[in-house]
Amino acid sequence: MAVHRRIQVSEVGDVTVVRFQDRKILDAANILELGDELFGLVENEHRKSLLLNFSDVQFLSSAALNKIIVLDKKLKGAGGKLKLCQLRPEIMEVFLITRLNQLFDIREEEQDALKAF
Numbered sequence: 001m002a003v004h005r006r007i008q009v010s011e012v013g014d015v016t017v018v019r020f021q022d023r024k025i026l027d028a029a030n031i032l033e034l035g036d037e038l039f040g041l042v043e044n045e046h047r048k049s050l051l052l053n054f055s056d057v058q059f060l061s062s063a064a065l066n067k068i069i070v071l072d073k074k075l076k077g078a079g080g081k082l083k084l085c086q087l088r089p090e091i092m093e094v095f096l097i098t099r100l101n102q103l104f105d106i107r108e109e110e111q112d113a114l115k116a117f
Contacts, residue, residue, distance in 0.1 A: 002037070002040055002044065002045065004037050005021065005033060005037070006020065006021050006022060006030060006033050006034040006037050007019065007020060007021060007034065007037050007038065008020075008021060009041070012051075012114055013114070014048075014049055014117075015049040015050075015051050015114055015117050016041060016047045016049060016050050016051070017051045017053055017110070017114075018038070018041070018050060018051065018052050018053065019053045019055070019056060020034075020052075020053075020054065020056055020057050022034075022057070023056055023057060023058045023059070024057075024058055024059040025057060025059065025060050025061060025064040026059060026061045026064075028063065031061065031063045031064050031067060034064065034067060035067040035070070035071075038050075038067060038068075038071045039070070039071060039074060042071065042074045042075055042078055042080065043074065046078075047080070048075070048078065048079065048080035048081070049080060049081050049117050050071070050075060050080065050081070050082050050083070051082075051083045051084075051085060051110065051113050051114065051117075052068070052082070052083070052084045052085070053085050053086050053110055054084060054085070054086050054087045054088070054091060055085075055086040055110075057087075057088070057091065058088065058090075059090075059091075060091055060094065065094070065098070065100065068082075068084075068104075069100070069103070072103065072104065081105075081117060082104065082105075083104070083105045083106075083107060083113045083116060083117065084104050084105070084106045084107070084113070085106065085107045085108065085109060085110050085112070085113040086108065086109065086110060087106060092106070
């Protein structure tokens with residue numbers, strides 16, 4: 001199993017739950033590392049069901065959003081599913097403005113998201 005510095009990974013059944021270590025995902029170098037760790041879950045560890053839990057994230061840059069879009073494409077290409085949960089209102093607003101809420105399955109609670117897989 002890979003070492004993760006930017007994310008915390010746990011298993012709930014056959015779903016991989018990812019929590020973010022950084023409260024503010026802004027720094028370009030950190031976002032690059034975050035992307036590598038997320039993509040590695042799909043490409044190297046062959047995870048098919050990912051749930052991104054944003055409960056600890058206060059701010060997300062557009063570059064970080066882009067990594068999540070790419071992750072979604074990689075997962076779909078591998079026959080997997082991506083769901084998001086526990087977005088703070090200010091982050092959810094960004095998803096609404098950019099219409100990314102139509103691309104992603106976003107749930108309020110982790111339990112609801114887990115049941116949706």
